[in-house]
Amino acid sequence: MSDTADAPPRASLLNDPKARGLFYQGLLIAILVAVGYFIVTNTIANLERQNISSGWGFLENTAGFGIIQALVPYAETSSYGRAIYVGFLNTLLVAAIGIFIATILGFVMGIARLSNNWVINRIAYWYVEFIRNVPLLLQIFFWYFAVLRAVPDKRSKWSLFDTFHLNIAGLRGPAPIYEPGSEVIGWALVIGLIATFVIKRWAKIRQDATGQQFPMFWTGLGLIVGLPVLAFFVMGGPISLEYPVFNETGPMLRRGFELGTGFNLIPEFLALTLALSIYTAAFIAEIVRAGIQAVAHGQTEAANALGLRKGPTLRLVIIPQAMRVIIPPLTSQYLNLTKNSSLAVAIAFPDLVSVGGTVLNQTGQAVEIIAIWMMVYLSLSLLTSMFMNWYNQRMALVER
Amino acid sequence: MSKKFLPLVLGAAMGVAATSASAATLDDVKAKGFVQCGVSQGLPGFSNPDAQGNWSGLDVDFCRAMAASIFDDANAVKFTPLSAKERFTALQSGEIDVLSRNTTWTMTRDTSLGLNFAGVNYYDGQGFMVRKDLGVTSALELSGASVCTNTGTTTELNVADYFRANNMPYEIVAFEKADEVVAAYDAGRCDVYTTDASGLYAQRLKLTNPGDHMVLPEIISKEPLGPVVRQGDDQWFNIAKWTLNAMINAEELGVTKANVEEMMKSENPDVKRLLGSEGAYGEALGLSNDWALRIVKHVGNYGESFDANVGPDTPLGIARGVNALWSKGGVLYAPPIR
Numbered sequence: 001m002s003d004t005a006d007a008p009p010r011a012s013l014l015n016d017p018k019a020r021g022l023f024y025q026g027l028l029i030a031i032l033v034a035v036g037y038f039i040v041t042n043t044i045a046n047l048e049r050q051n052i053s054s055g056w057g058f059l060e061n062t063a064g065f066g067i068i069q070a071l072v073p074y075a076e077t078s079s080y081g082r083a084i085y086v087g088f089l090n091t092l093l094v095a096a097i098g099i100f101i102a103t104i105l106g107f108v109m110g111i112a113r114l115s116n117n118w119v120i121n122r123i124a125y126w127y128v129e130f131i132r133n134v135p136l137l138l139q140i141f142f143w144y145f146a147v148l149r150a151v152p153d154k155r156s157k158w159s160l161f162d163t164f165h166l167n168i169a170g171l172r173g174p175a176p177i178y179e180p181g182s183e184v185i186g187w188a189l190v191i192g193l194i195a196t197f198v199i200k201r202w203a204k205i206r207q208d209a210t211g212q213q214f215p216m217f218w219t220g221l222g223l224i225v226g227l228p229v230l231a232f233f234v235m236g237g238p239i240s241l242e243y244p245v246f247n248e249t250g251p252m253l254r255r256g257f258e259l260g261t262g263f264n265l266i267p268e269f270l271a272l273t274l275a276l277s278i279y280t281a282a283f284i285a286e287i288v289r290a291g292i293q294a295v296a297h298g299q300t301e302a303a304n305a306l307g308l309r310k311g312p313t314l315r316l317v318i319i320p321q322a323m324r325v326i327i328p329p330l331t332s333q334y335l336n337l338t339k340n341s342s343l344a345v346a347i348a349f350p351d352l353v354s355v356g357g358t359v360l361n362q363t364g365q366a367v368e369i370i371a372i373w374m375m376v377y378l379s380l381s382l383l384t385s386m387f388m389n390w391y392n393q394r395m396a397l398v399e400r
Numbered sequence: 401m402s403k404k405f406l407p408l409v410l411g412a413a414m415g416v417a418a419t420s421a422s423a424a425t426l427d428d429v430k431a432k433g434f435v436q437c438g439v440s441q442g443l444p445g446f447s448n449p450d451a452q453g454n455w456s457g458l459d460v461d462f463c464r465a466m467a468a469s470i471f472d473d474a475n476a477v478k479f480t481p482l483s484a485k486e487r488f489t490a491l492q493s494g495e496i497d498v499l500s501r502n503t504t505w506t507m508t509r510d511t512s513l514g515l516n517f518a519g520v521n522y523y524d525g526q527g528f529m530v531r532k533d534l535g536v537t538s539a540l541e542l543s544g545a546s547v548c549t550n551t552g553t554t555t556e557l558n559v560a561d562y563f564r565a566n567n568m569p570y571e572i573v574a575f576e577k578a579d580e581v582v583a584a585y586d587a588g589r590c591d592v593y594t595t596d597a598s599g600l601y602a603q604r605l606k607l608t609n610p611g612d613h614m615v616l617p618e619i620i621s622k623e624p625l626g627p628v629v630r631q632g633d634d635q636w637f638n639i640a641k642w643t644l645n646a647m648i649n650a651e652e653l654g655v656t657k658a659n660v661e662e663m664m665k666s667e668n669p670d671v672k673r674l675l676g677s678e679g680a681y682g683e684a685l686g687l688s689n690d691w692a693l694r695i696v697k698h699v700g701n702y703g704e705s706f707d708a709n710v711g712p713d714t715p716l717g718i719a720r721g722v723n724a725l726w727s728k729g730g731v732l733y734a735p736p737i738r
Contacts, residue, residue: 154546253591346580347575360485364509364514
């Protein structure tokens with residue numbers, strides 16, 4: 001084959017590792033594509049053979065059913081697509097609020113678990129051990145049914161400062177009514193946030209250069225809270241509050257809070273958010289504890305030697321290093337919480353799975369609905385991990 | 401790795417191909433030796449398991465009748481409890497052979513789900529249940545109420561239509577399982593519990609104080625409940641249809657579980673055709689000619705099944721009403737066997 005004697009002996013193409021690798025990878029991809037194609041065409045053929053309707057046209061048909069909680073305008077005359085969108089937003093809401101509460105509670109419990117105070121330490125220990133060993137669905141039922149039975153019925157209420165009221169129909173409070181001019185307050189908040197961000201950068205650069213500290217916390221608080229408050233008074237109070245109407249007389253059915261007055265958090269939402277947050281926080285607490293314990297004790301001693309008190313030691317030395325260990329497993333917990341929110345269907349909270357299930361049953365288009373469910377949860381999970389990976393990189397140890 | 405992976409993939413692909421071929425349901429059922437029947441997760445009177453796990457009810461009797469006609473054994477049935485949401489998918493995918501789960505016959509379900517309704521074994525309508533102390537006597541007084549119901553049912557749509565048509569605000573709380581609806585209504589989460597009237601009577605028995613609750617007089621919808629089979633297998637569809645018709649015809653002809661042997665001697669040609677001593681009606685279904693005899697012998701006629709499961713002498717105490725035979729003022733009317 002080779003005509004020059006001093007060229008390296010060429011192996012046959014059959015034994016060339018690179019060619020073999022390419023061949024098998026190509027083959028694998030071809031098989032995967034073929035299987036995918038086969039599954040899709042087979043499904044379509046089977047659906048047609050059984051006279052089951054398919055396609056995405058149903059999303060525009062009228063839904064015809066009511067949804068108890070909708071963040072965007074929704075009525076029975078809205079389309080199936082709109083109903084699914086409402087369910088999706090409800091899922092997002094539960095996930096976002098659940099992650100927020102779980103993170104705070106988890107960090108508090110994780111740090112409490114390391115406390116030298118015996119009582120605090122034991123409380124955190126039993127919290128973690130008890131909560132993480134009871135199935136989540138049971139906890140959701142517990143919060144829903146136990147709490148439903150503990151709070152006053154629809155005709156009575158518990159009140160806090162005469163503003164917030166709790167009964168079996170939910171937690172009611174005043175609803176803000178936005179009048180013209182209220183958008184200025186929103187802009188004030190945005191400006192406050194941007195200004196805080198800019199000043200923070202400037203303060204950091206200055207501190208790096210000169211070592212001078214800047215009272216960032218109070219400045220930020222003043223900008224973010226103070227500016228909107230100032231705008232509120234300058235514009236002459238453009239936001240008013242609508243208080244819920246509570247009827248104590250009249251026909252029995254009409255007593256209690258009138259539908260659609262004030263702001264209401266339905267008990268299904270409260271129970272689900274509570275259960276998800278408390279459950280996930282137990283896992284986060286363990287992650288935080290592991291992260292803190294992963295920081296060598298020498299770091300604490302070094303900080304003490306520099307004269308840092310306990311608070312700053314934790315805040316400036318331990319936590320930043322612990323975060324590197326904490327963030328990756330924390331991401332998993334966030335993803336878990338988001339996906340676990342699909343258990344909402346058990347207690348009538350209209351999340352994506354619950355509303356999607358109703359649509360599935362009314363239209364019979366199981367393949368399409370399940371495809372939507374999978375796409376939404378997959379996208380949500382990928383977005384969460386992308387964000388957390390970015391945050392993880394930022395928090396990674398920077399070698400100087 | 402890819403070498404090991406290849407047979408796996410091919411195997412999986414072939415597996416999919418194999419399931420895509422359709423076979424006659426009757427042959428499948430005969431081969432496995434029992435009818436797989438989809439029922440509810442527990443609705444007294446219609447399909448409900450006892451402490452030993454034995455199912456009973458009007459819907460269950462239909463499945464037992466099918467099994468009796470095929471195997472001469474009313475116990476050759478396996479039951480799959482299904483939620484309202486799962487039921488059609490379970491039937492479409494072949495997980496069950498017949499769905500007998502208080503399912504309302506509607507046009508969409510009949511036309512776009514690839515299913516066929518084999519008839520009506522209970523004429524129902526949607527009603528409302530409220531606490532007596534609310535002082536409500538009519539559904540038209542329910543403005544502003546919160547309503548508990550099951551998700552994925554026609555109920556959810558009817559209630560939306562009814563409140564909208566009467567311009568009454570309402571709030572819907574829809575649960576996946578009937579047990580949770582009952583628990584939430586019992587706890588006072590809702591003012592109203594709505595489902596098919598028969599279901600209201602059945603679920604009322606599960607409440608803490610059944611006597612504190614009443615069913616309002618309004619029936620807001622037509623809910624013809626019946627067994628369902630897959631589209632595209634006419635033989636199986638016929639068996640389901642005629643199992644129900646045989647039970648209704650048997651009642652009309654006065655053939656009961658107790659007197660069926662005696663009736664074999666009857667000279668009435670209608671009875672002779674029903675019980676298979678004349679003609680070859682069973683063979684046309686792919687069964688033996690004594691198919692209807694087997695149904696009555698093991699399960700009984702429609703009236704017997706009704707009385708035993710939901711009738712006035714049961715805890716449900718539902719009167720025959722519209723579910724009486726056509727000859728007795730109801731709408732039950734089965735085509736003749738001839």
